[in-house]
Amino acid sequence: xxxxxxxxxxxxxxxxxxxxxxxxxxxxxxxxxxxxxxxxxxxxxxxxxxxxxxxxxxxxxxxxxxxxxxxxxxxxxxxxxxxxxxxxxxxxxxxxxxxxxxxxx
Numbered sequence: 001x002x003x004x005x006x007x008x009x010x011x012x013x014x015x016x017x018x019x020x021x022x023x024x025x026x027x028x029x030x031x032x033x034x035x036x037x038x039x040x041x042x043x044x045x046x047x048x049x050x051x052x053x054x055x056x057x058x059x060x061x062x063x064x065x066x067x068x069x070x071x072x073x074x075x076x077x078x079x080x081x082x083x084x085x086x087x088x089x090x091x092x093x094x095x096x097x098x099x100x101x102x103x104x105x
Contacts, residue, residue: 004044005054009063012056016079020051020104022097025068025075027059032091033074039094043101051101080104 005015007023015021024040026033044053058065058073068077068084078086078100086100 004040005052007054007056007064008061012061012064013082015052015054017082019081020101021079022047022051022053022101023077023079024053024055025058025065025070025073025077026055027057027073029059030073036074036091039097042094043097046098047101050105076100078104 004024005011007015016023022043024033024036026037028034040053040055047053056064058070064070068075072089074089074091076088076092076097077084085104088096088100
């Protein structure tokens with residue numbers, strides 16, 4: 001079973017540098033974030049080997065949240081080869097996330 005990647009300031013740049021990466025900016029106290037957590041885990045499994053699915057805990061990684069202008073969570077950023085190519089704010093369906101990932105593959 002594939003698992004999403006926990007991102008920190010140490011591994012963020014290297015993780016998003018190549019290929020397609022979906023990054024979920026979240027926090028433990030955020031209800032909608034907890035609501036989409038199982039969806040994020042399912043996406044990590046489905047896109048294993050095709051795209052990287054990752055999460056950033058904004059409470060622990062505030063500098064990353066600031067760097068990417070995260071003002072409300074959940075915020076999902078889609079990277080292709082290190083560049084932000086799309087983003088979504090708020091909870092959404094698994095299909096909506098998968099569509100955004102597939103658009104970049």
